[in-house]
Amino acid sequence: MSKNIAVVCGSYHKKEIEMMLELAKDQANKEGLTITEVVWVPGAMEVPLALNRIVNASGESLVGAACLGIIEKGQTQHGLAMGQAVLKSIIDLQLSWNKPIGLGIIGPGAEPEHIGPRLEPHARAAISAISSML
Numbered sequence: 001m002s003k004n005i006a007v008v009c010g011s012y013h014k015k016e017i018e019m020m021l022e023l024a025k026d027q028a029n030k031e032g033l034t035i036t037e038v039v040w041v042p043g044a045m046e047v048p049l050a051l052n053r054i055v056n057a058s059g060e061s062l063v064g065a066a067c068l069g070i071i072e073k074g075q076t077q078h079g080l081a082m083g084q085a086v087l088k089s090i091i092d093l094q095l096s097w098n099k100p101i102g103l104g105i106i107g108p109g110a111e112p113e114h115i116g117p118r119l120e121p122h123a124r125a126a127i128s129a130i131s132s133m134l
Contacts, residue, residue, distance in 0.1 A: 003063050005130055006037040008050045010069030010105075016119060020068045020104060023123035031131040036062070044069040044105055045082055048089035055097055064100040064130040068123060070115060071107030083108025100133035102126030 007024060009017045021038065028035050037058075041050045047067045055062060067090065071083045086105070094101045104126030106118045 003033045003131075003134065004036040004058075004061055005033050005127075006039065006051075006054045006058070006062055006065045007035055007126075008039050008041060008047050008054065008065065008067045010043045010047060010067075011040045012043040013070040013115070016070060016115060017068050020119050020123035023120050024066060024068060024104065024127050027124040027127040031127060033063075033127065033131060044071050044086050044107075047086060047105070048093060051090065051093055051101060055093070055099060062099070063134055064102070066102035066104055066126040066130060068104040068126060069106070070110055071105060073107070073109040073111050079108045100130045102129035 005028065007021065009021055011017065025035055037054060039050050039054060041047060047069060051065055051067060055065060071079050073079060090101055090103060102125070104122045106115060106122050
């Protein structure tokens with residue numbers, strides 16, 4: 001059986017997420033997973049809906065999915081509240097499908113100096129989380 005996965009990417013930090021996607025592709029290759037679909041959404045808030053649509057449409061053809069994004073620290077608590085809602089939604093989706101979702105979202109609360117050093121570990125961990133659950 002092929003081990004196909006999808007990746008949902010938040011485009012708000014497009015340059016950084018493109019770098020993460022390349023790292024995720026490399027990690028998928030190392031772990032024997034095939035990324036068959038990449039979907040771009042505006043930001044982290046749209047990730048759960050995109051994940052839900054992809055997995056529902058795929059039937060049994062996907063063994064899991066990953067998401068990549070960045071939620072920055074802002075001047076208000078908006079990012080924290082949004083991040084908590086997004087993470088809870090992703091966990092709920094994972095449990096309802098019984099399929100792993102690798103979380104590669106940096107933050108909430110990421111400051112500019114935190115982003116660069118976390119791109120590679122978050123991207124690779126999002127893929128490894130899937131293969132570890134298969």
